[in-house]
Amino acid sequence: MKKLTILGSTGSIGVSTLDVVAAQPDMFKVVALTAGNNLELLKKQIETFRPELVSVLSAESAKALGRMLTGKKPQIMHGVEGMIAAATASETTMVVAAIVGAAGLVPTTAAIMAGKDVALANKETLVTAGHLVMDMVRKKGVKLYPVDSEHCAVFQSMVGHRNEDIARVILTASGGPFLKWGKEQLKVATVKDALNHPNWSMGKKITVDSATMMNKGLEVIEARWLFDIPVERIGVNIHPQSIIHSMVEYIDGSVIAQLGVPDMKGPIAYALTYPARVPSGVRPLDLTTLSGLTFFNPDTDRFPALKLAYQAANAGESMPAVMNAANEVAVDAFLNGKIGFMAIPESIEKVMNLHQAHSVSSIDEVLAADLWGRAKAREVLGVQQ
Secondary structure, eight states: OEEEEEETTTSHHHHHHHHHHHHOTTTEEEEEEEOSSOHHHHHHHHHHHOOSEEEESSHHHHHHHHHHOOSSOOEEEEHHHHHHHHHTOTTOSEEEEOOOSGGGHHHHHHHHHTTOEEEEOOTHHHHHHHHHHHHHHHHHTOOEEEOSHHHHHHHHHHTTSOGGGEEEEEEEEOOOTTTTOOHHHHHTOOHHHHTOOSSOOOOHHHHHHHHHTHHHHHHHHHHHHHTTOOGGGEEEEEOTTOOEEEEEEETTSOEEEEEOOSOTHHHHHHHHHTTSOOOOSOOOOOGGGOOOOOOBOOOTTTOHHHHHHHHHHHHOTTHHHHHHHHHHHHHHHHHTTSSOTTHHHHHHHHHHHHOOOOOOOSHHHHHHHHHHHHHHHHHHHTOOO
16 A cells, blocks of 8 residues: 655645545555645545645644644644655655645655655656756655656656667647737737636646746756656647647657546556556547647747747756746736736746856755746846745
């Protein structure tokens, strides 16, 4: 039986993970949960899965949660200390890292250093500190399983093959809600427009990242570290149907792809049970119902965030952490109605141009670069913290 900590249990990945756990009660035990401010949902999760430890954002939320619970209560903690305690709980054997953004870096690395296997849905951990994290994984001898549908697809397409035989990794992208929008339309895109994703149900931040195509840029950087593939051999194809989740091209001309309906429970179940497969609750793909599968190259003129991510990846060192920080600030400002949609990539580019990439040799140095990027992005955008 795998004993799980779920970091970010009330987010879309966390909820889907608990759906998989509920469908296989003999395979999993939930040891700890962490969440933000959705206390009502967290209360229901606690009552269903009976974790020993939970953590929320603040002391006030912890007190409020304690008042909401009846009967035997789990230990309730809060803040970074609580997330680390959950990630390193002695009984836990696998941590599902599903916190959105750079906030997931510290508890995820704490889990690795504690010798826990990690099912990674927090791409920013590898975007900001990829070389450091992969060094930790190797030194601690733990397993790092990708949960993102694209990286899970690449992982499945690589099983049984040699890394040196790979010619290219090809990540697919739906194109998001603005696939057919022109540049002038994008200038007046609203939050409602950006959150209207055609294929996937995700949290607000990731959905906006999909709309700008920054999400795909982050995935390129994540793939570089996960699979030890140079950035120049990682490509992106727009695939509006979201049926092929990604592909690997080999030096003999073969292309191996993983197909399925767009449902995150599939890759979550694979990460939790690898190398086994279990019923995940995902309906089978019926190819006879498909009218066709199409692919084309992304337009980085309309969606410059993808180009910026490649630039950050090539610059390396502290630049990806700064780029990611600027993106998080800009997306938050957009969601709160403070800036327009196209100001997101414009501000990221300005922050990157102001930054001189430097080496980062510790998580603390990564966090310092992240803080610099956030402060500079707020300055560029003229918004308060």
